[in-house]
Structure formats: C-alpha cells, structure tokens
Amino acid sequence: MRGRRRAQGAAPARKRRSSRRRWRPSSPAKIEANRRNGRKSRGPRTAAGRVRSSRNALRHGLAAISRHNPECLPEIERIANALCEGDTDPLLFEQALIFAENDYILRCVRSEGLATIERMRDPTATPFTKPREALAQAKARFRQAKRVYEQLLAAKIKNAATTSKDQHRAPSPTNSMVTSNGSTEPIQEPKPLAMRDEFDAMRLALPDLKRLERYERRGWSRRKRAIRDFIEIKSRSES
Numbered sequence: 001m002r003g004r005r006r007a008q009g010a011a012p013a014r015k016r017r018s019s020r021r022r023w024r025p026s027s028p029a030k031i032e033a034n035r036r037n038g039r040k041s042r043g044p045r046t047a048a049g050r051v052r053s054s055r056n057a058l059r060h061g062l063a064a065i066s067r068h069n070p071e072c073l074p075e076i077e078r079i080a081n082a083l084c085e086g087d088t089d090p091l092l093f094e095q096a097l098i099f100a101e102n103d104y105i106l107r108c109v110r111s112e113g114l115a116t117i118e119r120m121r122d123p124t125a126t127p128f129t130k131p132r133e134a135l136a137q138a139k140a141r142f143r144q145a146k147r148v149y150e151q152l153l154a155a156k157i158k159n160a161a162t163t164s165k166d167q168h169r170a171p172s173p174t175n176s177m178v179t180s181n182g183s184t185e186p187i188q189e190p191k192p193l194a195m196r197d198e199f200d201a202m203r204l205a206l207p208d209l210k211r212l213e214r215y216e217r218r219g220w221s222r223r224k225r226a227i228r229d230f231i232e233i234k235s236r237s238e239s
Contacts, residue, residue, distance in 0.1 A: 062108055062215045067101045076100040083230070089237060095230040102223035109216045116208045120201035123194065127207040 026034075044050050067076045079100035084093055119125050196204070 062105060062112065062212075065101070065105050065108060067097050072101075072104065076104055079103060087234075087237075089233065092230065092233045092237070095226045095233060098226040099223055099230060102219040102226065105215060105219040106223070109212050109219065113209055113212055116205045116212070117198070117201050120205040121195045121198075123196055125204075127204060128211075 065072050067073055076097060077100070080093060080096035083096040083099060087093070120127070
C-alpha cells in the first residue's frame with residue numbers, strides 16, 4: 001500500500017500553510033492615499049525653495065568633518081600624534097584619531113555658533129531654521145523695501161522732470177538734483193538700517209544654535225568615550 005493509513009480515531013493531519021502571502025489588489029482608497037502622501041514628499045517646487053534647499057548641506061559643513069576627509073586629516077593626525085607621544089600601538093592610535101576628530105568638531109561648533117550670532121546682527125538676516133515669526137519678518141522687510149523703492153522712484157522722477165526743462169544747462173552730478181531755480185540739492189538717499197544689538201541677535205539665532213547642539217552633544221559623547229578607551233588601552237600596555 002502506498003503511504004500509511006491514518007489510524008482510526010486519530011486527528012486529521014493539518015494542511016501546511018504556504019509561506020507566500022496571497023497578492024491582493026490595492027483598494028482605490030489606498031491608492032489615493034498613497035498618491036496624496038507622495039505629493040507631500042516631493043520637495044520644494046518654487047525656484048526660491050529649491051535654491052534654499054540646495055544649500056542645506058552647506059550651512060556649516062560640520063557633517064563633513066571626519067578623519068576620512070583629506071582636508072581635515074592633517075589637523076586630526078597632528079592632534080592624534082601629539083596625544084600618543086610616539087606610541088605605535090594601532091588600537092591606541094585609533095582612539096586618538098576619534099578623540100582628535102571630535103575635538104576638531106567641537107572647536108568648529110563653537111566658531112559656527114559665534115558666526116551665527118554675528119550674522120544675525122544684520123537687520124535683514126533671518127535664521128536658516130524656519131522660526132514661527134519668519135512670515136512676519138518677511139512682511140516687514142517687504143514693506144521696508146517698498147518704501148525705499150518709492151523714495152528712489154520719486155527722486156528719479158523729480159530729477160528727470162527738472163533736467164528736461166533745463167536741457168541747455170550742464171548735466172547735474174549723479175548724487176545731486178537740479179531744482180527749478182537752478183540750484184542743486186543732494187538727493188536724499190535712504191538711511192541704512194541700524195544693526196541689531198547682541199541680545200536681539202542671540203535671541204533670533206536660537207533656532208540655528210539649537211541645531212548646533214546636536215553636533216555638540218554627539219561630539220562630547222564620542223570624545224568622552226574615546227578618552228576612556230584610550231586610558232584603558234594605555235594602562236594595559238604599561239602593566
């Protein structure tokens with residue numbers, strides 16, 4: 001007899017389930033939801049948005065600092081060699097490289113933080129990180145630029161009207177305007193905006209400074225771990 005008969009009263013054998021899942025067509029609602037989610041994640045579409053997003057990696061360059069970067073390697077190796085003091089242990093030198101790399105990053109973070117605050121001294125500057133008041137600042141800058149443009153346009157029209165009446169006279173200098181009685185008056189140029197004080201600059205720079213905290217925390221953690229491993233390897237080799 002082929003195979004073995006099942007004993008009387010025994011439980012029937014279970015059917016083996018296929019490991020492959022059956023393919024089910026997506027519902028129209030799911031397809032539409034996928035399309036909506038896909039439209040949200042296509043990045044900026046305007047020219048200004050694309051230009052701004054294209055420079056996201058060039059804000060500070062902290063992510064590019066590494067011992068594998070040829071531009072940073074000489075400085076990192078110099079610190080590592082000074083830390084090893086002539087010891088040729090490769091494990092010790094590896095921890096020294098990690099320490100030097102993160103020490104270099106921490107120095108750059110401090111320099112970038114000072115540069116961020118100094119950049120915000122400019123009254124027209126805005127943080128790279130989008131703050132809540134970005135729209136209000138943009139409207140204020142637009143109104144100010146509109147006023148400056150109206151002043152320059154009025155001065156240009158007035159200068160053109162007076163020079164058309166006195167074409168036989170010598171042309172007036174570019175920084176002056178001929179009046180109706182023949183005298184020249186300087187054109188009132190818009191006054192430059194006053195620089196922000198350090199307190200306002202630091203307050204507005206907080207969104208960018210918070211972004212730098214991530215690199216600072218990671219640098220401190222890795223440098224601390226490298227110091228601990230460096231001391232442990234050094235003590236084992238000397239014992």
